[in-house]
Amino acid sequence: MLSKAVRIDRHGGPEELKVVEVEVGEPGPGEIRIRHKAVGLNFIDTYQRTGLYPFQMPLQLGMEASGIVEAVGEGVTHLKAGDRAAYASQPPGAYCELRVMPAKCVCRLPDDISFETGAAMMLKGLTTQYLLKKTLPAEGLQPGDFVLFHAAAGGVGLIACQWAKALGLQLIGTAGSDAKCKLALAHGAAHAINYSTENFAARVKEITGGKGVKVVYDSVGKDTFEGSVDSLRPFGLLAIFGNGSGPVPPVNLGLLASKGSLYVTRPTLFTHIATRESTQAMADDLFAVVQSGAVTIPIEQRYALADVQQAHRDLEARKTTGCTILTL
Ligand code: NDP
Numbered sequence: 531m532l533s534k535a536v537r538i539d540r541h542g543g544p545e546e547l548k549v550v551e552v553e554v555g556e557p558g559p560g561e562i563r564i565r566h567k568a569v570g571l572n573f574i575d576t577y578q579r580t581g582l583y584p585f586q587m588p589l590q591l592g593m594e595a596s597g598i599v600e601a602v603g604e605g606v607t608h609l610k611a612g613d614r615a616a617y618a619s620q621p622p623g624a625y626c627e628l629r630v631m632p633a634k635c636v637c638r639l640p641d642d643i644s645f646e647t648g649a650a651m652m653l654k655g656l657t658t659q660y661l662l663k664k665t666l667p668a669e670g671l672q673p674g675d676f677v678l679f680h681a682a683a684g685g686v687g688l689i690a691c692q693w694a695k696a697l698g699l700q701l702i703g704t705a706g707s708d709a710k711c712k713l714a715l716a717h718g719a720a721h722a723i724n725y726s727t728e729n730f731a732a733r734v735k736e737i738t739g740g741k742g743v744k745v746v747y748d749s750v751g752k753d754t755f756e757g758s759v760d761s762l763r764p765f766g767l768l769a770i771f772g773n774g775s776g777p778v779p780p781v782n783l784g785l786l787a788s789k790g791s792l793y794v795t796r797p798t799l800f801t802h803i804a805t806r807e808s809t810q811a812m813a814d815d816l817f818a819v820v821q822s823g824a825v826t827i828p829i830e831q832r833y834a835l836a837d838v839q840q841a842h843r844d845l846e847a848r849k850t851t852g853c854t855i856l857t858l
Contacts, residue, residue, distance in 0.1 A: 531555075535626035536838050539588045541581030544842040547591070549835060554628045557603035562633045564615060567645035569624050570594035571833070571841055571854040572653050572685065573749075573774060578622060579842065582773065585622070592624030592856075596639055596648030606633040608806070614639040616648030618656055620800045625838065627858055634806045637813040643820060650853035651827040653799065654686045655816040656809075657771070658693050660802045661686075661747055663815070665769050665795065673698025676743040678734055678761050680750045681774055682719055683710035685853045688828045690747070691717040696824035702737055704730050704754075706848055713851055717828070731760035742766060752776035764790030771797055828852035 531554045538546045557563045575591050577583040596616035599609050609615060617636040623629055639648045662671065671677065677694065681687045682703025694701035695718030703719035705711050711722035721737050723730045734743060742763035748754050749772030758768050770778060786792040803809040819825045830852035833841040844850050 531628060533626050533628035534835060535590050535623075535629075536592070536835065537588050537590050538579055541579065541584070541587075544579070544839040544846075546579060547839050547842060549838070552590070552626070554630055557601050557606075557630050557633075559604040560606060560633055561603040561630050562599050562606060562609055562615075562636060563601045563628065563630045564595075564597045564636065565600050565628050566595045566597035566624070566626065566649075566858055568596055568649035568858060569626075569835075569856040570649045570651075570653060571831075571845065571856060573772065573845060574653075575622075575625075576842055576846055577773065582777070590623040590625060590629075592626070593620070593622055594618045594649060594653040595624040596645045596652075599636075600628075602633065608810075609633055609636060609638065614641065614645070614648075616645075616652050618653035618799065618803065625835070625856065627835075635803060635809055637810060640817050640821065643817065646829055646855055647820070647827045650685075650829050650855050651689070651816065651820065652813070654689055654853060655820070655825075655827070656803060656812050657686050657799045658689045659812045659816055660797065660799060661769060661771065662690065662693055662697060662699070664802065665797055666745055666767055671697065671699055671744065674700065675745075676700045676702060676738050676741075678702045678704070678730075678743045678746040678758070679719075680704045680725070680746075680748050680754050680758070681706075682714040682722065683851045684749075685850075686749065687714065688717045688852045689825060691719045692825040693819060694718065695720075696819060702734055702743065710851060725754070725757075729757070730754075731757040734761040738763075745769060747771065750774040751778050755781075759785065759789050759792065762789065762792055765792070766790070767793040767795065769795050769797060829855055831855075832857050
């Protein structure tokens with residue numbers, strides 16, 4: 531069987547993304563073959579394209595999609611041919627019509643959640659799930675707690691604004707324009723700060739009466755690191771989960787002592803979804819919050835597979851908000 535797929539033959543700019551035809555075979559043990567209905571676009575795809583996260587070539591990009599299971603390999607018991615399904619996957623390979631992949635990370639998609647929503651929400655929604663519910667150890671976050679969330683009008687960001695509100699948290703969102711700040715507020719952020727024009731750490735101190743926040747969720751990295759540290763209360767946690775502006779350079783850990791016994795973590799979704807059981811438990815939580823209406827998945831951009839280069843350009847130029855999908 532042939533499938534259109536987006537591949538790179540070397541790391542580089544969006545021009546390296548090529549639509550090609552690939553042969554897709556039968557699933558082996560522990561695998562499924564899935565025919566996609568929609569594919570999610572994520573900022574992590576740009577790290578894999580540029581080589582910030584290096585991979586062997588050629589590489590078929592893409593980490594999230596939804597579709598219909600066509601065939602299952604030996605030993606796969608949680609899925610069968612004909613099931614609606616969605617996933618966030620490691621290894622990459624979702625930018626295509628059809629693929630064979632490990633079944634472990636694939637979940638049945640409830641009938642009342644559309645394929646487009648499924649494709650847009652798995653990687654970003656499961657990420658939000660572990661950030662808000664599994665990242666702060668000990669007593670966790672309590673209703674009323676302040677958290678700071680950077681890039682709050684992005685894909686993960688707009689899901690986090692809504693989910694944090696549903697949990698009773700006071701999410702302070704940052705974003706790169708006033709329009710994006712409005713969007714974050716409309717999705718449940720308690721406060722929004724335009725970090726292109728304002729000193730966000732100073733504003734966070736004002737909003738929290740000088741105390742600082744319990745957790746900073748920082749996916750911007752290099753440009754925000756210093757302000758993120760300055761936004762924390764004593765014993766606060768900095769969760770650096772992305773590199774939107776570039777990776778954080780090496781730091782002297784003494785900084786954490788001088789700023790008040792701070793904690794830092796660099797989590798990744800892929801540790802959280804390493805087993806079928808944890809993937810399903812997190813997905814069930816995500817499906818439930820979406821089915822309840824407390825979180826809607828804001829798909830703000832749609833591109834044809836053939837326009838994937840433009841999609842990457844727009845994502846890197848900060849022109850997108852919310853979630854982006856590739857339509858098939
Ligand atoms: P977004 O839709 O949030 O897009 C990235 C946003 O980052 C931009 O829209 C922009 O928002 C902001 N940004 C700040 N500085 C820059 C810069 N110099 N260049 C480009 N963008 C910048 O993407 P996603 O929702 O797909 O992902 C959000 C982040 O979460 C990414 O960093 C991603 O790698 C990370 N992530 C991490 C995971 C993990 O488990 N560790 C899993 C999933 C995602 P603005 O203009 O408002 O500043």
